[in-house]
Amino acid sequence: xxxxxxxxxxxxxxxxxxxxxxxxxxxxxxxxxxxLRTGQRIVEQDLCDKYGISRTxxxxxxxxxxxxxxIETIPNRGAFVKGFTEQNIDDFYVMxxxxxxxxxxxxxxxxxxxxxxxxQQTFEFMEFYTMxxxxxxxxxxxxxxxxxxxxxxxxxxxxxxxxxxxxxxxxAASSSRYPANYLTTVLExxxxxxxxxxxxxxxxGAEAAEIHMLKTMIRRK
Amino acid sequence: xxxxxxxxxxxxxxxxxxxxxxxxxxxxxxxxxxxLRTGQRIVEQDLCDKYGISRTxxxxxxxxxxxxxxIETIPNRGAFVKGFTEQNIDDFYVMxxxxxxxxxxxxxxxxxxxxxxxxQQTFEFMEFYTMxxxxxxxxxxxxxxxxxxxxxxxxxxxxxxxxxxxxxxxxAASSSRYPANYLTTVLExxxxxxxxxxxxxxxxGAEAAEIHMLKTMIRRK
DNA sequence: TATAAGTGGATTGTATACAATTTAATTTAT
DNA sequence: ATAAATTAAATTGTATACAATCCACTTATA
Numbered sequence: 001x002x003x004x005x006x007x008x009x010x011x012x013x014x015x016x017x018x019x020x021x022x023x024x025x026x027x028x029x030x031x032x033x034x035x036l037r038t039g040q041r042i043v044e045q046d047l048c049d050k051y052g053i054s055r056t057x058x059x060x061x062x063x064x065x066x067x068x069x070x071i072e073t074i075p076n077r078g079a080f081v082k083g084f085t086e087q088n089i090d091d092f093y094v095m096x097x098x099x100x101x102x103x104x105x106x107x108x109x110x111x112x113x114x115x116x117x118x119x120q121q122t123f124e125f126m127e128f129y130t131m132x133x134x135x136x137x138x139x140x141x142x143x144x145x146x147x148x149x150x151x152x153x154x155x156x157x158x159x160x161x162x163x164x165x166x167x168x169x170x171x172a173a174s175s176s177r178y179p180a181n182y183l184t185t186v187l188e189x190x191x192x193x194x195x196x197x198x199x200x201x202x203x204x205g206a207e208a209a210e211i212h213m214l215k216t217m218i219r220r221k
Numbered sequence: 222x223x224x225x226x227x228x229x230x231x232x233x234x235x236x237x238x239x240x241x242x243x244x245x246x247x248x249x250x251x252x253x254x255x256x257l258r259t260g261q262r263i264v265e266q267d268l269c270d271k272y273g274i275s276r277t278x279x280x281x282x283x284x285x286x287x288x289x290x291x292i293e294t295i296p297n298r299g300a301f302v303k304g305f306t307e308q309n310i311d312d313f314y315v316m317x318x319x320x321x322x323x324x325x326x327x328x329x330x331x332x333x334x335x336x337x338x339x340x341q342q343t344f345e346f347m348e349f350y351t352m353x354x355x356x357x358x359x360x361x362x363x364x365x366x367x368x369x370x371x372x373x374x375x376x377x378x379x380x381x382x383x384x385x386x387x388x389x390x391x392x393a394a395s396s397s398r399y400p401a402n403y404l405t406t407v408l409e410x411x412x413x414x415x416x417x418x419x420x421x422x423x424x425x426g427a428e429a430a431e432i433h434m435l436k437t438m439i440r441r442k
Numbered sequence: 443t444a445t446a447a448g449t450g451g452a453t454t455g456t457a458t459a460c461a462a463t464t465t466a467a468t469t470t471a472t
Numbered sequence: 473a474t475a476a477a478t479t480a481a482a483t484t485g486t487a488t489a490c491a492a493t494c495c496a497c498t499t500a501t502a
Binding site: 020053054055056057060075076077078 | 455456457458462463464465
């Protein structure tokens with residue numbers, strides 16, 4: 001079994017988390033998962049009671065979520081959930097796809113030797129977990145594979161944006177049911193991308209990424 | 222001279238604007254334009270004095286700007302400007318380019334007859350302002366042209382994101398000096414895009430958009 | 443002198459109070 | 473009985489007060 005530091009695989013992109021950041025994430029997941037329904041009004045006091053803090057920090061959290069676009073604030077009327085519909089889940093897949101294709105193209109041109117090394121080790125993990133049929137570990141290592149590529153693009157906005165879209169889609173479009181040969185299928189799609197990195201062929205990478213995204217979108221139908 | 226309703230050309234994407242939103246925009250422009258320098262600490266009380274409101278709304282504004290990524294907040298230490306460097310201005314051009322190419326591809330497939338009509342009228346304005354050598358009006362009608370296309374993509378996240386990148390680049394990368402034949406050059410680049418719409422040829426549109434973005438990036442060097 | 447510990451001022455984080463506005467409930471008028 | 477007008481309650485917007493934390497400076501100690 002391959003050896004490496006797996007710290008970067010930790011579920012969350014962010015390093016440290018304050019209390020407010022945890023509450024913010026909880027509220028966002030409530031929205032994305034649909035427990036707070038689209039159009040529903042959010043009353044500040046309710047959140048205060050639920051999380052045991054006063055309105056001031058709750059309002060600051062809401063302003064952040066508002067800026068992210070997950071709620072809409074109407075002056076003097078309050079905050080309203082802008083949840084995800086099937087339609088705009090597709091919108092986000094389109095956005096993710098457009099960016100990811102370009103991200104991979106650039107990452108292949110810019111990746112450092114160290115990063116390529118990490119990518120190789122990570123892919124070996126993917127092969128290992130596919131063989132041992134370990135779905136949960138495979139999902140985590142998949143994230144790690146993506147994380148390395150996003151970083152190798154060396155474009156901070158690209159990195160942040162793709163992580164954000166993944167967060168959205170994880171909670172808004174997670175299916176929890178996987179087809180029979182899911183592991184091997186995904187592994188082979190990733191192998192094409194990985195191969196493009198090893199041969200430093202940006203166009204092959206972009207094409208593989210596009211195919212991978214298309215198949216992902218089809219799979220969830 | 223062509224006739225049409227030019228309301229949608231109004232400088233700002235947003236409809237209504239509260240006092241807080243105006244202050245928020247002012248602060249963002251201060252950051253983007255470089256008047257607030259990268260790394261500089263933002264003291265809340267200073268903003269209170271400057272804009273004549275108390276800390277509570279100022280902090281809510283800062284939380285929005287923070288979520289957008291223009292400042293970084295370190296717990297108990299305050300907010301620090303994350304201004305734009307030459308490097309990450311390019312990062313945003315890359316992002317904009319990747320999205321705009323895909324946006325145009327989709328817009329050509331999805332544009333309604335009404336929208337196509339508007340696009341045609343707008344392009345006729347562009348021809349008119351190029352002939353009459355009116356730079357200022359040309360810049361505004363350019364925005365209108367883009368706005369129609371962004372909307373015709375019928376992907377709200379795409380629309381919002383591209384408007385946001387344009388806002389960033391407008392203030393962070395505006396050159397204010399234009400080459401001699403700027404108007405005719407830009408008109409011809411747009412003509413290629415417009416032609417792709419009229420012939421409903423997504424690939425031609427994507428290619429024209431890519432060329433347009435590349436030339437735009439080169440022009441500012 | 444150099445380093446550590448402590449002190450005061452400044453700044454941020456949170457709670458609360460009050461004003462402005464909206465929402466609902468009730469009354470009044472037709 | 474229905475619609476308009478009025479009032480009361482609930483909710484949001486803003487200011488202020490206080491607590492917690494950080495930062496620079498002073499003082500104490502080796």
